[in-house]
Structure formats: structure tokens, C-alpha cells
Amino acid sequence: MSHQILCHRKRRLAVRSFMLALLLGLTPFAQAQAATDINLDDAVLVTPADLSAREGKAVGMLVDELQKRTLVRWSQAHEWPTGAKAIVAVGPERSIAQFAGPWAPGLAATPGKGSEGYRLRTFAEGSVSGVVIVGNDERGVLFGVGRLLRELRIERDSVRIPHALDINTAPAFPLRGHQCGYRPKVNTYDGWTPPMWEQYIRDMAVFGTNAIEMMPPRTDDDADSPHFPLPQIDMMAIISQIADEYGIDVWIWYPAMDEDYSDAKTVEFALKEWGEVFARLPRIDAVFVPGGDPGHTQPKHLMALLEKETEVLHRTHPEAQMWMSPQSFTAEWMDEFLTYMQKEQPTWLSGIVFGPQNRIGLPELRKAIPAQYPIRRYPDITHSIRCQYPVPDWDVAFVATEDREVINPRPVHYAQIFRLWDQESCGFLTYSEGVNDDVNKFVWSGLGWDPETPVLEILRQYSRYFIGASYEDDYAQAQFALERNWQGPLLTNAGVDTTLQQVQAMERSASPQTLLNWRFQQTLYRAYYDAFVRTRLLYETQLEAQALEVLRQAPRLGTAVAVSQAEAILEKALTEPVGEDLRARVFELAEALYQSIRMQLSVPRYKGIHWGRGANLDLIDRPMNNREWLLERFAELQSMNTESERLAAIMGIVNWTNPGPGGFYDDLGNPAQQAHLVRTQGPDTDPENRESPLVGFAYRSNHRMSWNRHAESRYDAPLKMRYTDLDPGTSYVVRAVYAGDRLEAKLRLVADDSIEIHPYIPKENPLQPVEFAIPVEATADGELTLTWTQEPGSGGSGRGCQIAEVWLIKKTE
Secondary structure (H helix, E strand, C coil): CCHHHHHHHHHHHHHHHHHHHHHHCCCHHHHHHHHCCEECCCCEEECCCCCCHHHHHHHHHHHHHHHHHHCCCCEEECCCCCCCCEEEEEEEHHHHHHHCHHHHHHHHCCCCCCCCCEEEEEEEECCEEEEEEEECCHHHHHHHHHHHHHHCEEECCEEEECCCCEEEECCCCCEEEEECCCCCCCCCHHHCCHHHHHHHHHHHHHCCCCEEEECCCCCCCCCCCCCCCCCHHHHHHHHHHHHHHHCCEEEEECCCCCCCCCCHHHHHHHHHHHHHHHHHCCCCCEEEEECECCCECCHHHHHHHHHHHHHHHHHHCCCCEEEEECCCCCHHHHHHHHHHHHHHCCCCCCEEEECCCCCCCHHHHHHHCCCCCCEEECCECCCCCCCCCCCCCCCHHHHHHCCCCCCCCCHHHHHHHHHHCHHHCCEEEEECCCCCCHHHHHHHHHHHHCCCCCHHHHHHHHHHHHCCHHHHHHHHHHHHHHHHHCCCCHHHCCHHHHHHHHHHHHHHHCCHHHHCCHHHHHHHHHHHHHHHHHHHHHHHHHHHHHHHHHHHCHHHHCHHHHHHHHHHHHHHHHHCCCCHHHHHHHHHHHHHHHHHHCCCCCHHHHCCCCHHHCCHHHHCCCCCCCHHHHHHHHHHHCCCCCHHHHHHHHHHHHCCCCCCCCCEEEECCCHHHCCCECCCCCCCCCCCCCCCCEEEECCCCCCCCCCCEEEEECCCCCEEEEECCCCCCCCEEEEEEECCCCCCCEEEEEECCCEEEEEEEECCCCCCCEEEEECHHHCCCCCEEEEEEECCCCCCCCCCEEEEEEEEEECCC
């Protein structure tokens, strides 16, 4: 490079650095700190000549990812260069003398901390400075390179690293992985080409992920996807090969889908089918078979099948392991399974998986399973409702629109969940259905390496590496802000608007390359979508209040006039909509996300499989109030013969929540109106809601909003309400709406733990309130406890005991 060109480049970088400092508002101290960073723009990359193929792949990743982000491509050498001003040295412990130069003796004197670990140390001596990465083994080289990429401060034409790094680290957990299923039901993965798969595997490896989990061609899914670039088995083989090239473990989530494994012909078919899949894959480290969700096989037949499948697996992958989970087991089947494990202690089984739909918690499972079997966590980090870890007390407006598989950064909550039971397992492979949970994956990977790492630090590394150094803090804080958007009643959460303003500021200053970044687009999509939902909620809540006020005037106006005026007010939500600019931007971002990462946010536009599987663009206009329920009630008025009947019906609407003098009303799905609900624990200690009830949802647009949400307890846990200061001389009636997504469930109600109010009865379908008299002896002491339970011993998700509204009404003679 000529002297003139070099001087011109340095001047250009100096001007760029100065303008960037002005843009970011850096203090003189921060600018001085940046100036002391080690400049690696013209570094020489030194590696030993005897790198293994996987170590070479790691070094290639470093070179490629750096060039993508900076346009800088380091020159490479196999010996310590003389005359170089900056050096980056990378290699394994065994070759330290070949690549670490004068720093080799000092590094050799400081042993690494364990398998998969690495040492990363910056140095400056005389006119030479740089960084050395020593991997304790092959994976240590990969993860050391990943840590270097996370620590670099990189912009276009600029590569720097803090001057005083000295890191010696190894992972706390041996298993740190994520499920990546190439199947139609996912919201993104089915549209990926092999290069996209390799990029995502690289991304995860940079943050210490050491395992991925695939899915076989036959699951509880369609046989094909319009997005598939290759048949499933062919793509599985390619992904397995890619993972092997990086030294990443390959797991297969393999559900036992056939109806009857007690039948010899069914078993024979399964052994042949699974064996053909195993033979096609170049690498398999483990197979995980869920006991249910999907699948429904009695433990004795399931375990017999898996013993045979382990033999088949070992024909092509002799070292591969077999794992299983007791998901969806009933109480009877769980007892059978635990008895089998304790008595038989099968040698062919390598470990147990704890996932969603497990009747017993992780600590209890760990105590019940013999100690020689490790337990792997299979946490659901992808769903927001009807799942293992639902968003606590989520606002029903978000449920109606964003639904179950929305872009869902929840860094604080998932860090709490990780740390709550981290010592009960050997690690994790998360449950994922696409990239809507991307932030959550990297939070888990970061904590899987070091549970003590502050979540903010993980997110700053995430932001720095994936978005850019100038967004290190702002983008990280935006993830926390999106999580806060979902906390508390949306009507009063003005922070949603603040989040949008902060994100829009980043959007305005973003480069064209950043605007094309799918991770940046995800944050924009959520911020705009959240703000649009809140804008509509404020407006449509006001419209309903105005309509109800008109209906209250029906005795004066007449029912026909009152209903007509109320309808006109409610229809303004459609004829005079608000937030159209926000809505338009959401649609633009949905298109951008399909183009950039194949995210299918709509069924008709992008051929997503279902709106419940991430296609929430199709839900964006769902009502934010009781409009459709009210319009159905108005239609019913037309069949009434007299004005008095119509007037009584209207008064029933406007006084729906009124329990009468001395009575009580609880909207159990609304945290602000569940004063009598007994909640013994919170999400910090009971995130699966095994002991304490949660707010659940079953949305129908023509239901009252209070029916779309409910309180529910899981499995055999009771749902309780507690009343005090009642009138001991008065009889009461309880009115309730039994709701939820399990209308086939039967409920029993008991007062004060001993007085049966009603036996197990089915829920009303369609929904409507039911009433029961409370015996006077139950309230004679001025207090009352109501306890609902569902039929005991259920399996599956454990949902069923679900109640939307409860009135306790003084009985009138």
C-alpha cells in the first residue's frame, strides 16, 4: 500500500471516528477510552500449520465474518511475523509454540480451565500489539474465535479491541443447544437454503452453542411446505454435515407417531423408517424421543420400542445416545414410568429430558430418576401463551393480535427461569419454532456458558456483533424495553410509546445495511406493532365507553334509537380507524422480514402455515373491545316482542359486572380485577404455574373480552377464591363463567374445603354464566373459600380448570 493511500485511509478513518463520536454523544473520557483500543485494521492473522479441519473452519469463520462487517480481510501466516504492527494469533493448546510467538511461555504457564474453553489475551509490547486466542481443544478454538468476534469493536473499515482483556474461561454446562426444525409448522426455518443454515449455525457457535436439534421427515406436521428448497431428508443430511464440520453436536427430536407400539408390525415399520433416516445423516450424537406432544404411547411399550431403536441407531452411529422425556403422561403413566426407571435402570438409555407438559417439576423429577441419568432441559422459549412459560399476566389486547408465536425477546424472565433450576440439569436444548425467539436463544447460550454473566452484558455482545458497535447499548436496551411493553395493563403502559420513539431514533440513524439486517427489522416490527395495538386499544376502549353511555339512556331515548347510536359509535373503529401510519409500517416490515430471513408473518401473503404459528400480521385488526359481542346482543333484541324486554336486555348489558348491593365481582383474567383470587407464588418462583394460578387465554372475537381471558390452575392444583367480611346473616349465590380452551374439561366446586356446591360438571358451550346457591353455613362466620378442581390425573398440558368471571351475589327473597 502506497504512503499516500495509507495517509488518505488514516485521515478518512479519523474523520469517521470523530463524526461517530459526535453522533453517539461520546464523552471525552469515552473517546479517550476508544482511542486506547488496539487497532487491528491491518493485523496479520497467525495460525499453526497443523490446524485440524474443524479448527480451520473456525479460523475461516473469523476471517469471513470480519470481512462481511468491515470489508477488512486480514493477511494470514503460520509463523510469528516480523515487522507487523498488529497480530491476531489463534490456535489450539497443543500448538501454542507455533503461533503464540513470544507470548507462548506465559500462556503455557496458565492452564486452561476445561474442555471447550479458551484463553483470550490482548497484548502490547513496544510497537507490536494484538490478541492471542488459545483453545483448550477443537471446540475451544471455535468458541475462542466466537468470543473474539463478540469483543471486537467493528465498523466499516475499522477493527478494534479493548486493550486490557485477559479471559480464561470454560463452559459451566456441557450441553448448550437449540432446536432448529426444518418442517412446515415452523415460522422461518422451512424457507432456509443451506447457506442460511450454515450462517445461523455460525451465529449460534459464536455465542458458545455446541448442539443443534433437528426433526425427522415425519412428525405431527404436513408432508411438505411451499417454502422447502430441498426435501426434508436431503436438508437434514446437509445440516448434519454442516454441524459436523464445525464440531457441533447433532440431536434429533424424534416423536413416536404411530398409534400402537404394542403391535409387532407397527414396531417393525418404525425400526425400518427410523433406521433409514439415521443412515442418511453423516452425524448423529443423540436421539430424543418425547413421551407425548406429539405421541401417546404407554411407557412400557415406549421403552421397549426405544430399546430396539437404540440398536438400530448404533448400526450407523455406534456412539450415539438415546434420550426420552415423560411429556404428556397421565398420573398413572408417570407412576409406571418412574417405577420402570427405578427398577430396570436401562443401560441403553443415556438420559432424561425435562420439557413442557410434564406432570411433575424438574426438582421432583431429578429426585425420582436414578442419579446416573443426566437430565437435559427442553425449555419452551418460543411461545407466549398456552405454553411452559407463558408471559405473566399478558394483556388480552396483545393476545388477540400478536398471539402465541410473536417476536418475543424476554431476557429478564428467561434469565430468571434459567437460574431457578440450573443446577438440576446437565444443560439444555431449547424448544424453538423459528427466529421469533432469537434473542432468547442467545440469552440461554450466554448463561449456559456462565450463569453469572449479567444479561445486559450478553445483550450488549449480541447487539455489538449482530447490529454494530454503535448500537451496543441502545439496541440491547431496546430488548429490555420490548419485554417491558408486555408488563402490566396496556391501557396504562405509556412505556410502549417511549419504546417506539427510542427504536425510531435508531431507525432514522441506521445505515442501509443495518436497515436490511433481519434482527434490526424484528425489533422495528415489534415496536411498531405494540404501539399500533395500544393506539387502537385506547381509541376502541373510549368508543365502547361512549356506546355504553348511550345505552344507559335507552329508557329516555327508546331502545331502537339507543342501539342505533351505539352501533354507529362502535363502527367508528372500522370507518374512522386510528394509527394507520403505524399499521402501514408494520406491513412494510413484515415484507422486509420475509425477504431477509423468510419469516412468514402472514398466511395469504407469505404462505405461513397458520396465524397461531407466527403469522400475526393476519390478526392485526382484531377488535380491541366488546364490539362483536355487543353487535350480536343488539341483533338478539330484534327478536324480542316488547320494548320492556328489549330494555331489560340492554340493562343487563350495561350492568354486566354489577353484583348488586353487598356483592362482589371478579374478572379473573384481568389482574386488576381479581381481588379474591388466591395466588400463592409469582412467576419468579413458579414460572410453570404448578402451584399458583395463571392468567390464560382462549380468544374468540365474538366473545366478551372477559371470556377471552381467565384464571386457570394446572393438573390437580386447585383454583381458589377467598372472601372475608361477608354478611353472616345473608345467603349468597355464586355466578360463574367456566371458560378456556378445554371446554370438554369437567369442574367441581367446593366451599370451605368440605361443602360440595356442585360435582364434576361439563362447561357450558357456548359460554354462558351458571349459578349455584351457597349454603348459609358456608358464610355463617363471614368468610368463604371457593375451590375449583378438574378431574384428577390428567396428562397433556394440564389445562382445564379455567374460570373467566365470578360474581358473589346476595340472595334476594
